[in-house]
Amino acid sequence: xxxxxxxxNACSDTIGTDMFWRIAVDHRSLADELLPLIQxxxxxxxxxxxxxxxxxxxSLRPLATEYLSTDYIVEHTDLTFCAxxxxxxxxxxxxxxxxxxxSVLEHTPEPWRVLPELHRILRPxxxxxxxxxxxxxxxxxxxDYFRFTRFxxxxxxxxxGLRVVRQINGGGFVRMACQTVSMAVTAMMWTPSAxxxxxxxxxxxxxxxxxxxxxxxxxxxxxxxxxxxxxx
Numbered sequence: 685x686x687x688x689x690x691x692x693n694a695c696s697d698t699i700g701t702d703m704f705w706r707i708a709v710d711h712r713s714l715a716d717e718l719l720p721l722i723q724x725x726x727x728x729x730x731x732x733x734x735x736x737x738x739x740x741x742x743s744l745r746p747l748a749t750e751y752l753s754t755d756y757i758v759e760h761t762d763l764t765f766c767a768x769x770x771x772x773x774x775x776x777x778x779x780x781x782x783x784x785x786x787s788v789l790e791h792t793p794e795p796w797r798v799l800p801e802l803h804r805i806l807r808p809x810x811x812x813x814x815x816x817x818x819x820x821x822x823x824x825x826x827x828d829y830f831r832f833t834r835f836x837x838x839x840x841x842x843x844x845g846l847r848v849v850r851q852i853n854g855g856g857f858v859r860m861a862c863q864t865v866s867m868a869v870t871a872m873m874w875t876p877s878a879x880x881x882x883x884x885x886x887x888x889x890x891x892x893x894x895x896x897x898x899x900x901x902x903x904x905x906x907x908x909x910x911x912x913x914x915x916x
Contacts (some may be wrong), residue, residue, distance in 0.1 A: 687871045694874035695881070703725030706883040707870045709863040710855065710907070714892045717854045717910055718786065718815060719743060725811040725849075725912055728781025733769055733802065734788030738762060744784055752780075770797040775805045786815040787908075788896050790830045803915055810914040813845065818906045819855075819860065834909045846913040847909035856897025862889040 698704040705715035722740075726747040732740060735753035738760045752775075753760075754767045767773045769785075770792055778889040782804050789795040802812055816832040832840075838848055866886045873881040900906075 687868070690871040690874065691867055694870050696737075697874070699739050700742060702742075703883075704739060707736055707866075707879075707886060709859055709866040709886060709890045709893055712886065713855045714786070714815070714908070717852055717908070718813070721813050721850070721910065721912055722747070722784070724782070725813055728807075728810070729779065730782045730784065731775070731780045731805070733773075733783050733785040734791075735760070735763060737815060740784060740786065741746040741860075742783075743838055744808045748782070752873055771801050772795050773801055773805055777804055777879065778807045780805045781807055781810045783810070783814075785812065785814040787817065789814075789816045789832065790820075791824055791827045793829060795832075796840055796843075799840050799846060799913075803844045803846055805907055806915045808915050810915060811849065813909045813910075814913060815854070815908055818909050819857070820907050821864075823862075834903070834906075837909055837911060841911070841913050842906075846888040848911055849905060849914050850910075852910040853903025853906035853908075853912055854910050856893065856900055856903075857905035859890070859893030860905075860907055862893035865889055872886075 694707055698707055705711045722743050726744055729750045730744050730748035732744055732753040735755050736759050752764045754765050755763060756766065756768060758766060765774060776861060783806060790797055792798055806812060818831055818833060822828050834851055841848055868887050869885045870882040
């Protein structure tokens, strides 16, 4: 079994559980950066936009009065419905209180069409929790099309009639290097009977990466940009 297959097996064994966030540096970074935003801004009818294999469902659903999930293709049997976020979401105008959209825009051929569609279905006063890559490795190929600066993302949001409430620079250059090592360690060492073989090295790598990435105070080498948007 090759490296890629072993890595995907580790993700498949853990996705949707707390363990998923502990087997790789980038997973840990996303959880630490996005979970506080989820806790603060998630309420009411929640749409998990680009839900994939439901990595975030266990964090979103307890905070929702109704949890909905959508993606372009079905990767999980519990997906609520399939939809193209570029303008074909089968929900009424102003019908959703919270939209969560993580690592999705880079996989859409025309991402500038996504935020106007999310604006359409978002209720006034609701929030969009959006995460996009800035300096990030190629993933999900061949459908990996774009990277976003925080200024470009703000412009796209404003053109769609959305206002930025919060913005966070996620990850960093050192964590990017540590992620590569953590993926290799997990691919080689992962076994459900002894998860600590992966999680202990990953935890150490994450702490080292976070320590050194603090030196980049302006987020010049951020891996991801996280924003919270609202519709007035």
